[in-house]
Amino acid sequence: MRPDDRRYMDSHEWAKPQGELVVIGITDFAVQELCSGNEGDLVYCDLPELGRRVEAGQTFGEIESVKAVADLNSPVSGEVVEINKDIEDHLEILSEDPWNKGWLIKIRPDSPSLDHLKDAASYEQHVAAEGH
Amino acid sequence: MQATTLHDVHVAHGAKMVDFAGWRMPVQYGPILEEVQRVRNETGLFDLGHMGRLSVSGPDAVALLDRLVTNFVAKIPVGAIRYGLACREDGNPLDDLLVYKTAEDDVFVVANASNKDTVLAWFLHHARGADVKIQDHTAALAMLALQGPKSQAALQPLVEDLDLATIGYYKFAFATVAGMANTRISRTGYTGEDGFELYFPDAESERIWRLLLEVGAPHGLAPIGLGARDTLRLEAGMPLYGHEIDLEHNPVEAGLNFGISFKDEKGDWIGRAALAKVKERPTRTLVGITTDGKRAPREGYLLFHGDSEVGRVCSGAVSPTLGKNIGSAYLPVDLAAELKASGGTIDMDLRGKRQACQVVDLPFYSRTRK
Numbered sequence: 001m002r003p004d005d006r007r008y009m010d011s012h013e014w015a016k017p018q019g020e021l022v023v024i025g026i027t028d029f030a031v032q033e034l035c036s037g038n039e040g041d042l043v044y045c046d047l048p049e050l051g052r053r054v055e056a057g058q059t060f061g062e063i064e065s066v067k068a069v070a071d072l073n074s075p076v077s078g079e080v081v082e083i084n085k086d087i088e089d090h091l092e093i094l095s096e097d098p099w100n101k102g103w104l105i106k107i108r109p110d111s112p113s114l115d116h117l118k119d120a121a122s123y124e125q126h127v128a129a130e131g132h
Numbered sequence: 133m134q135a136t137t138l139h140d141v142h143v144a145h146g147a148k149m150v151d152f153a154g155w156r157m158p159v160q161y162g163p164i165l166e167e168v169q170r171v172r173n174e175t176g177l178f179d180l181g182h183m184g185r186l187s188v189s190g191p192d193a194v195a196l197l198d199r200l201v202t203n204f205v206a207k208i209p210v211g212a213i214r215y216g217l218a219c220r221e222d223g224n225p226l227d228d229l230l231v232y233k234t235a236e237d238d239v240f241v242v243a244n245a246s247n248k249d250t251v252l253a254w255f256l257h258h259a260r261g262a263d264v265k266i267q268d269h270t271a272a273l274a275m276l277a278l279q280g281p282k283s284q285a286a287l288q289p290l291v292e293d294l295d296l297a298t299i300g301y302y303k304f305a306f307a308t309v310a311g312m313a314n315t316r317i318s319r320t321g322y323t324g325e326d327g328f329e330l331y332f333p334d335a336e337s338e339r340i341w342r343l344l345l346e347v348g349a350p351h352g353l354a355p356i357g358l359g360a361r362d363t364l365r366l367e368a369g370m371p372l373y374g375h376e377i378d379l380e381h382n383p384v385e386a387g388l389n390f391g392i393s394f395k396d397e398k399g400d401w402i403g404r405a406a407l408a409k410v411k412e413r414p415t416r417t418l419v420g421i422t423t424d425g426k427r428a429p430r431e432g433y434l435l436f437h438g439d440s441e442v443g444r445v446c447s448g449a450v451s452p453t454l455g456k457n458i459g460s461a462y463l464p465v466d467l468a469a470e471l472k473a474s475g476g477t478i479d480m481d482l483r484g485k486r487q488a489c490q491v492v493d494l495p496f497y498s499r500t501r502k
Contacts, residue, residue, distance in 0.1 A: 036148040038163035043450055044426050046482075062483075066164045066450045067359050069430055 002027065002124060003099055007075065007117030010126055014099075015075035015114055018106065022076050022114070025103045026063070029127050031094050034065040039095035041066045047083045047105060054080060054107065056116070061104070063094075072104065075117055082106035136181030137274065137337040145355060152358055153246035155182040160357040165452040167360035168367075171323050172453055174352025175280035177344055178361060184248025185273050185331065188255065189238040190264040197239055199401050200258055201229060202383065204393035208233040213302045213318055215391040217383050218251055219403030223410060224379045227251050228371065228391070230320060232304055240316070242275075244373045258402075274337040278344070278353065279327035279364070281499075286348030287328055290340075291317070296328070310340045322361060324368025324497055363449040366458060369420065369495025375431060375447045376418055376460055384410040385462065386418045387494060416462040419472070420494045421445070422454065423480065425487035429459025434481045435489070442467060442478060453497050463491065 002008075006016035006023075012030035016023045035041035044064040054060045054074040061072040083105045087093060094102045118126060135156045143149060147158035158179065160167060170176050188197055197205040203216030213232045217225040227247035232240035243251045248270060255266050278287050284296045287309075294307035296317070304318035309330060316331040332340065345353060362372065369387075371377050377386050384392065384407050394408060421429055429448030434441055448459035463471070463478070471478065471491040479486035 036160060038160070040163045040165060041160075043428065046427075064428065066363075067159070 002120050004120035007114040007119060008123035008126075009073060009075050009117060011071070011073045013073055013075055015117060017112070017114065020108065020112075021081065021106045022078070022109050022112075023103045024060075024075060024105050024107060025098055026072065026094065027123075027127075028098050029130075030070070031098050031102075034063060034068060034070060035095065037095075039092040042091040042094060045087050045091060045094075045104070047072075047087065048080050050080055050083060052080045054078065074107065075114070076107055076109040076111075078107040078109035080105050081108045134182070136179055137334050138179045138181065138341055141338055141341060142179065142355070147355070147357060150358070153182060153244070155245055157182055158355070158357040159359045161355050164357070164359040164363065165450065167354075167356045168363050168452050170352060170354060171280045171325055171356055171360065171364055173281070175278055175282040175286045175327070175348060176356035176360070177341070177348065177353055178277040178279065178356050179341070180275040180277055180329070181334070181337070182245035183270075183275050184243035184245060184251065185269040185275060186241045186243060186248070186252060186255070187234070187239065187267045187269060188241065188259075188264055189235075189267075190262075191237055192259075192262040192264045193237050193239050196255075196259055196262050196264055197231065197241075198398055200255060201231060202392040202401065202403065202407070203231060204395060204398045205231060205233070205239065206398070207393075210235055211303055211305065213304060213320055215388075217377070217388065217391060218254060219383070219407065220379070221402055221406060223382045223384070223403045223406030225373070225377050225383055226254055226379075228373055228377060228383070228388075232316075232318065247373060272334055273331045274334045274340070275329065275331055276337075276341065276344070277321055277327060277329045278348070279321045279323040279356070280325045280352075282348075282351040282353070283325070283327040286351040286353045287344070289347050290343060299328075301326075310336075310343050312336055312340065322368075322370055323364035324370070324495065325364070325499060362447070363451065366447050366449050366460065367451050367453050367495065367497040369460075369497075371418075372447060381446075381462070382407060382410055385414050385416050414465055416443070417465050417468045418446070418460060418494065419463050419468050420492040420496050421459045421461055421478070421480070421489040422456045422492055422496070423458075423487055423489040424456060425480075425489075426457075427480070427482055427487055428457035429461075429480055429489070433459075435461055435463070436479045436481060436486070437467060437471075445480070451496065458496055459489070460494065
């Protein structure tokens with residue numbers, strides 16, 4: 001079971017409330033799909049500038065493996081107030097700990113509600129339906 | 133979705149399987165970049181059961197193929213192989229092919245998985261009235277490749293009746309491999325390294341696959357997926373149908389003139405007139421692009437010279453051999469020449485961000501001029 005202290009998108013991002021902010025990351029499933037358990041296959045992660053506005057469901061960055069590029073989609077609308085600077089040079093963090101150390105950005109959301117996102121149980125079903 | 137006989141062996145070996153040209157195929161067994169390096173430095177084993185294997189035989193076989201493919205089939209010596217393409221009248225290719233001259237009246241043709249049915253139908257259509265027999269051996273024959281400098285050392289212990297050193301580049305022979313008599317062994321491949329491709333009855337696939345890995349292990353032999361294969365072929369400047377060549381990209385502008393014969397003795401062939409015109413006056417040319425930037429070129433990325441859109445990426449890869457990110461693209465002929473000479477750059481567009489790329493000749497890598 002994946003952490004139930006946060007909510008999920010079908011496109012495999014997670015959103016976790018932290019005070020007035022929302023922390024955004026990608027799930028273990030997303031990492032696995034990108035690099036098949038080979039952390040060396042992740043080559044690049046493009047994160048937004050501080051202060052940039054993002055919209056729910058829109059792309060805020062990209063993550064690239066040797067063979068594929070995947071969009072990073074924002075679960076909420078708001079302003080990017082913090083980015084995880086360690087990620088760019090240490091993509092292996094995403095394989096090792098996608099839930100905590102592997103967070104990507106923090107957003108000051110327009111609205112605090114995450115109700116439009118999947119809870120852990122629904123996300124689990126979604127991942128199972130994708131055939132894994 | 134089709135699968136090769138080795139599908140379950142790949143899964144048991146931990147391969148990540150993907151859909152490729154209608155087949156479930158292993159894209160990687162481990163890190164792709166390590167698989168690339170293994171082939172460059174040691175040797176790797178590929179399941180190529182998805183590739184199309186056809187034969188054209190009979191008294192009219194060679195004459196028919198000289199109408200249908202771009203290379204001069206009548207001039208291929210028995211025991212040799214040439215690269216060629218099957219083109220439409222407009223000069224655009226239906227597929228690119230390896231053409232093996234098995235006998236003066238028997239030719240073996242390897243096609244891409246995605247185009248095999250098209251090629252087979254095209255051959256059959258044009259064979260009406262000709263004294264030929266066209267057969268599809270794809271299901272009956274296994275196709276494996278060993279690629280890399282240690283391939284001969286890895287394979288030789290299983291070949292009892294032939295010194296592999298006697299098979300020259302782009303030549304083939306029949307020998308007994310792991311007890312299988314009449315295995316077709318060609319010194320060919322799609323990686324830019326020395327190596328062999330093997331064709332034998334498919335029922336023997338699993339036994340021979342396992343035996344090769346066991347006997348080849350001391351030489352570094354390990355299975356390699358299609359992910360590394362794509363990077364290896366791009367480093368070696370080899371086209372992939374659907375990327376560098378397709379129904380809108382002809383082989384002349386792709387730099388494949390070595391596989392096209394305009395000799396009068398070959399006679400007329402389908403696509404000849406159109407390709408002769410392109411050769412006279414090409415408008416674009418396939419080039420390599422390299423970038424030290426963080427992002428790898430990817431298929432479809434737009435390329436700009438100043439404010440002008442000048443092309444788009446055909447294929448891209450992270451190249452461990454060059455230590456750069458690489459790609460292929462068509463550029464206008466004059467611009468390509470100017471940028472190669474001046475060392476000037478073009479920009480790859482990444483959602484509005486630009487990353488500079490050098491323009492270079494293909495291939496990026498050649499084992500004979502390291």
